[in-house]
Amino acid sequence: MVNNIDINSIKPAAYNPRKITEEQKQELCKSIRKFGLIVPILVNRKDNVIIAGHQRTKAARLVGIET
Secondary structure, three states: OOOOOOHHHOEOOOOOOOOOOHHHHHHHHHHHHHHOOOOOOEEOOOOOEEEEOHHHHHHHHHOOOOO
16 A cells, blocks of 8 residues: 655664765656656655665655655
């Protein structure tokens, strides 16, 4: 089931090991502007901690996505 929630209520997981360069972040933002979020961001419903999609969440915030 897919639910839309306020992006500001989503919290990154402390264990997220992935980092991307500024260039990769800009490319991701460009892709999200063009295609939207194709793959949903997975969030634990109990505490709104991201399970998958940390970088997509950062990019989505940068392009102004709110939910």
